[in-house]
Amino acid sequence: MGSGGCKAHEAFTVAPADTVDAVVFAANPAVTAHPTGVTDPAVASGPVDALLASDGRYVTPIPDELPVGDIAGYPLVVGGHDLDDTAVTLVAYDGADGPREVLYGWTTPDADHKILAALALDGEHLVPTEVTRTVQGRLPLDEQHQLYEQLEKVVKSVNHHLKAGGAIPAHTHDNHTKLTAALGQLTDAATGDELQMLEHYQSACAQIAERLADGYATPYQQGGKIGHLAPHQVAGEVTITEMVPAPAEDVPAGLLAATIRPATRIKPTLDPATGAASWDGIARYTGQTGVEYRIDLGDGYEAIYRPHVAAKTNDRISAGQRGFLEVVAPPGAGHSRQLVARLGQLHLCNRPMTAPEAEWTYLQRNVWAQNLTQHPTVAAAAAQAATLDDSMTELVLAERADQAVGLSDRQLTRFARDVRLEGEARALPAKTRLVGDAVATQLGFADLDQLRAQPGYDPTPRRSGGWHVWDRWDVAGAPDDVDYKGRALYHRVTGNNVSDMIRNSGLLAATERRRVMGIKPGLGMSETADMATGGSRAVDLRIGTPPSKGPYLVWSDPSRLLRRADWYAYSSDHFAAAVDEGGHSTKGQTRTPAKVATFTSGSNEVLFRNGIDLLSPHEAPDRIVCASTAQRGQVLAALNARGITHLAGTPIDQAVTT
Amino acid sequence: MSAPDWQPQLARLLADGAEIEVTDLDGTTRRWPLARHYRFDDDGRCVWLRPITGQAHRAGSRPPAFAHEHARRRPLRWTAVNRGDRRLTLRTPARQRVTIRTVGADLAARLDDWDTFVGTVLSAAVETDLDLLEEDSW
Numbered sequence: 001m002g003s004g005g006c007k008a009h010e011a012f013t014v015a016p017a018d019t020v021d022a023v024v025f026a027a028n029p030a031v032t033a034h035p036t037g038v039t040d041p042a043v044a045s046g047p048v049d050a051l052l053a054s055d056g057r058y059v060t061p062i063p064d065e066l067p068v069g070d071i072a073g074y075p076l077v078v079g080g081h082d083l084d085d086t087a088v089t090l091v092a093y094d095g096a097d098g099p100r101e102v103l104y105g106w107t108t109p110d111a112d113h114k115i116l117a118a119l120a121l122d123g124e125h126l127v128p129t130e131v132t133r134t135v136q137g138r139l140p141l142d143e144q145h146q147l148y149e150q151l152e153k154v155v156k157s158v159n160h161h162l163k164a165g166g167a168i169p170a171h172t173h174d175n176h177t178k179l180t181a182a183l184g185q186l187t188d189a190a191t192g193d194e195l196q197m198l199e200h201y202q203s204a205c206a207q208i209a210e211r212l213a214d215g216y217a218t219p220y221q222q223g224g225k226i227g228h229l230a231p232h233q234v235a236g237e238v239t240i241t242e243m244v245p246a247p248a249e250d251v252p253a254g255l256l257a258a259t260i261r262p263a264t265r266i267k268p269t270l271d272p273a274t275g276a277a278s279w280d281g282i283a284r285y286t287g288q289t290g291v292e293y294r295i296d297l298g299d300g301y302e303a304i305y306r307p308h309v310a311a312k313t314n315d316r317i318s319a320g321q322r323g324f325l326e327v328v329a330p331p332g333a334g335h336s337r338q339l340v341a342r343l344g345q346l347h348l349c350n351r352p353m354t355a356p357e358a359e360w361t362y363l364q365r366n367v368w369a370q371n372l373t374q375h376p377t378v379a380a381a382a383a384q385a386a387t388l389d390d391s392m393t394e395l396v397l398a399e400r401a402d403q404a405v406g407l408s409d410r411q412l413t414r415f416a417r418d419v420r421l422e423g424e425a426r427a428l429p430a431k432t433r434l435v436g437d438a439v440a441t442q443l444g445f446a447d448l449d450q451l452r453a454q455p456g457y458d459p460t461p462r463r464s465g466g467w468h469v470w471d472r473w474d475v476a477g478a479p480d481d482v483d484y485k486g487r488a489l490y491h492r493v494t495g496n497n498v499s500d501m502i503r504n505s506g507l508l509a510a511t512e513r514r515r516v517m518g519i520k521p522g523l524g525m526s527e528t529a530d531m532a533t534g535g536s537r538a539v540d541l542r543i544g545t546p547p548s549k550g551p552y553l554v555w556s557d558p559s560r561l562l563r564r565a566d567w568y569a570y571s572s573d574h575f576a577a578a579v580d581e582g583g584h585s586t587k588g589q590t591r592t593p594a595k596v597a598t599f600t601s602g603s604n605e606v607l608f609r610n611g612i613d614l615l616s617p618h619e620a621p622d623r624i625v626c627a628s629t630a631q632r633g634q635v636l637a638a639l640n641a642r643g644i645t646h647l648a649g650t651p652i653d654q655a656v657t658t
Numbered sequence: 659m660s661a662p663d664w665q666p667q668l669a670r671l672l673a674d675g676a677e678i679e680v681t682d683l684d685g686t687t688r689r690w691p692l693a694r695h696y697r698f699d700d701d702g703r704c705v706w707l708r709p710i711t712g713q714a715h716r717a718g719s720r721p722p723a724f725a726h727e728h729a730r731r732r733p734l735r736w737t738a739v740n741r742g743d744r745r746l747t748l749r750t751p752a753r754q755r756v757t758i759r760t761v762g763a764d765l766a767a768r769l770d771d772w773d774t775f776v777g778t779v780l781s782a783a784v785e786t787d788l789d790l791l792e793e794d795s796w
Contacts, residue, residue: 148720156777163785225782231720492794494787508795511727536728540794547792572704572733573751575680587682588752601700603733 058352059461060468062336066092068099069276071268071517072466072505076340079357080349082111084323085566085609086361088343089466090336093268093279097331100281102266103339104516106537107323107348112308114347115325119295120255128241136233141186141194148231150179151201155226158211163220173212180205197232204229254410256345258295262286263306266326268518274641275504277518281331290321297342300330305346321512356428362459363435365470365565369591372439381438385431392430393423465507465613466517470565475593479559482593489555489562489606490546491539498551498624498631501614502638508553509611511536538607543569543599550625550658553614560648561619562593566609569596615644622648624656632658661698664739664746668705668758671746672696675761675769678709682754691761691769693729693776697791704735706791710772721779722771726788727796729772 060077067074073091080086088105107115142148157172183205187198207226210216218224264284268277295303304326327342329335344350353361372378396419404415436448445451456477461468474481491508493501501508504519541561546552555561574588590596596606613619624647626632639652647655672694679689690709697706712728734756736748745759761769776785787793 152721152774152778156774159777221782221786225785226778227781228779492792494784494793494796497796511725511795542794571751572735575732575734575750575752575754575756601704601733601735603699603704603706603735 057354059355059358060352062340062352063090064336065333066090066099066101066336068092068333069094069271069274069278070505071270071275071277071519072507073104073517074336075463075465075467077353077358077461077468078105078340078343078349079351079353082107082114082343082348084108085467086353087467088340090339091277092333093277095278095280095331097281099333100279100331101329101333101335101339102279103327103343105325107305107308107325109308109323111348112323115293115305116307118256118345118347119258119293120252121258121260121293130239130241132237132239134235135238137236138231138233139194139197141190142197142232145182145186147179147183147197147201150175150182151204151229154179154208155204155229158208159220159225162211162224168212176205176208176212180209193234197234200232254413256295256297258293260291260293263290263292263321264304265515266518270504270518273503281328295346297327297345301327301338301342303327303342303346324516356425356432358461359459360428360432362461362470362565363432363439366472366474367435367439369472369565369567370474371591372442375442378435378438378442381435385434388427388431388434389420389424391423392427393420396422396426462618463613464564464616464619465505465509465611466513467610469609471563472565475559475563479557479563482559482597484543484558484597487544487558487597488546489541489543489558491541491553492547493551493553498553498626499634499638502635502642502644506613506615506642507611508539508614510539510609513537513611538609539611540605540607542602542604543596543606544602544604546625548625550627551631552623552625553621554623554625555648556622558596559593561608561612562596562606564608567591567606569599569606570604571595571599572601572603572605615642615647617648620647622650622655626656626658629658632656660702662702662739664741665698665702667741667746668696671744671758671760675766676758677761677765677769678707679757679759680754681756683752689762689765691765691772692758693772693788695789695791699733700735704733706731707734708732708788708791710768713768713771722775723779724772724775726775726780726784731791731793 060075062076063074069092071091073089076088076090078086078088084106088103090101090103092099092101094100138148154172154176157175158168161168161172180202183198183202187195187202190198204226211224211226216224264286266279267283267285268279269283270277290306293303293305293307295305297303306321306324308322325346327339329339340352341350367373367378367382373382400415400419404412407415433448436451440446440448440451443451445454451457451473454473454477456471456473456475458471458473458476461470500519505517507513509517509519541555543558546554561567568589568591570588571590596604614621624635626635635656636652639647639656645652672692676692677689678692679687681687690711693708693710695708698704699706708729708731710724710729712725713722734748735751736756737751738749740747745757748756748758750756776788780788784796787796
């Protein structure tokens with residue numbers, strides 16, 4: 001789901017740093033192409049005019065300062081068609097040398113080749129080089145004797161039989177005895193790291209011995225289970241061959257030096273008390289699936305990119321991680337505009353979304369959400385609109401062809417970009433009118449102007465935590481049209497995660513978002529396992545009568561969330577539509593509120609893109625049902641710490657219950 | 659909560675190690691090993707299962723690691739069942755064919771890694787939450 005169709009690759013060249021602002025804030029012809037014909041903001045009325053009058057240029061202006069330590073970040077709605085959800089997030093991590101500012105987002109698949117075309121990656125520009133890396137690994141003695149494997153096998157068996165409540169079999173006792181003896185023998189001759197390793201494993205054997213002793217009665221869930229024992233590892237240096245950029249003088253002008261390496265993730269540190277995020281600019285999780293490109297953007301900026309299609313490797317990148325792009329600024333504050341502008345070096349659109357683009361995006365989101373392309377007139381209008389950009393671009397080129405004479409290659413690239421931008425800007429009102437009129441007549445209105453006058457029509461995206469959402473006019477304008485028969489949307493959370501969510505970000509965020517923010521899913525998960533796989537880009541709720549036992553988040557009026565244009569649902573008649581990693585099949589999917597209202601089993605799913613802002617007036621749950629009085633206290637404390645007194649208009653001491 | 663009469667067979671299959679294969683009307687087929695637990699719902703017309711996905715490292719690496727929030731519980735609503743030797747075949751309301759059978763050799767390693775992960779890495783509290791098959795997020 002993006003904001004437009006496939007676009008031909010265009011190179012966006014970023015001007016030198018001292019003219020960056022000129023690139024970002026160049027007068028945008030689209031602003032003057034006012035779709036409603038109103039040119040005087042003073043007489044603006046209605047949501048469309050208010051949108052245009054509020055800023056005049058961009059829907060979400062680039063901020064001068066970013067909130068330091070806020071892991072949700074500042075969401076920016078961007079123009080063009082290169083970023084998924086037309087969005088990036090600007091984050092400022094706290095750091096010893098000042099904030100570390102990062103821009104991140106997911107590119108659309110079409111943007112992949114644009115970025116790769118900007119890089120000096122072929123054989124002429126990369127050279128194999130031996131590099132020394134520090135890695136963690138097990139000792140040869142451990143691996144030779146398979147000590148950890150033996151220990152793991154015994155622990156697994158002991159825990160299995162303790163949980164089942166049955167006797168621990170004789171072979172497990174024997175294996176434990178054999179392992180204990182082996183560790184003892186090896187200890188006699190061991191020193192240094194090896195002695196440490198053996199003592200580490202002997203300590204585990206002692207725990208096992210307790211459980212094997214006659215009369216052991218500690219319940220499994222109350223300390224009986226032997227806890228996680230990681231293999232003993234030591235840091236060592238290894239020499240590997242990496243493809244690194246050739247000397248700078250060998251990189252052709254216009255291309256960026258880049259390295260291919262195993263994929264990583266930013267590894268921030270979250271303050272457990274406040275949820276504030278810090279990052280030293282260096283720490284990254286390793287051991288990720290797939291590869292990434294590390295790209296030198298110059299002036300201390302770099303980009304890290306995980307392609308949609310893995311290059312030169314068969315490693316599979318999970319769907320949730322594909323297209324993930326980071327742009328990292330040098331230390332210090334105030335790099336927001338540069339971070340956005342630097343997208344141009346990767347041939348991506350490098351400016352926020354304009355108001356006319358916002359309405360076009362709003363139309364498209366609603367066409368998708370309301371399944372309007374099933375109607376032939378709407379589908380035909382959408383197909384015709386897709387050709388208008390090219391037509392207008394040709395027109396502009398014809399008007400300006402004489403200006404291209406005598407330009408250098410770099411100037412020609414910029415000329416072509418400007419022609420394309422102008423073409424798209426000129427086409428935008430016509431596209432909006434074309435598709436808008438088709439949609440309007442399909443819905444029984446005379447034209448787009450009549451549709452715009454409807455109470456629910458509002459093309460301004462609204463902020464939801466770390467992202468923006470557009471609303472559907474059918475639900476926003478008539479929230480009571482569908483009878484949900486007293487059923488609510490609800491979401492069950494495990495452990496203490498409700499208070500953690502509130503403290504860290506105030507967001508019920510999709511797993512991929514949480515990983516990007518550096519939030520671990522909960523107790524019992526190793527960092528490596530947590531961060532190695534891609535997560536989902538949506539959170540799922542259910543509609544029905546919530547079970548009485550918490551912890552649950554509850555939205556008694558489903559229309560408060562179903563007004564968003566980015567949800568989709570499954571009745572569960574279709575098994576495993578959503579099992580595939582990071583992606584969702586459309587089989588059995590519905591986006592119709594009336595259909596969701598008919599879901600009768602508790603096994604349905606209603607999925608929301610990116611997540612839900614638990615603390616906003618629009619999206620906060622009206623009830624948080626806790627599993628215990630103690631948990632309720634933790635949730636109330638977390639809300640108080642953030643200054644939250646009400647949830648969806650209800651005082652928190654009434655909204656948070658057991 | 660009532661359970662259908664094939665519940666004991668399901669329990670045995672899962673205890674011994676099982677996989678699930680789903681075939682859609684268009685012929686698309688997918689398979690996953692299944693975690694050992696299950697729960698019936700909706701008066702026995704729905705069974706919650708957990709297809710195992712989200713393995714973080716290559717099979718066989720120690721310790722095995724999974725992003726367990728990836729291996730989410732899934733509801734299997736059924737309208738008809740056919741019982742075979744070491745196999746259950748069910749139809750969903752969407753007319754998919756779903757077969758639960760003894761885990762194949764190619765998926766057995768992932769199931770073994772999952773069992774090891776649950777049994778030696780996760781805390782007892784998280785393991786209990788997994789067994790409940792009630793979570794929407796972690």
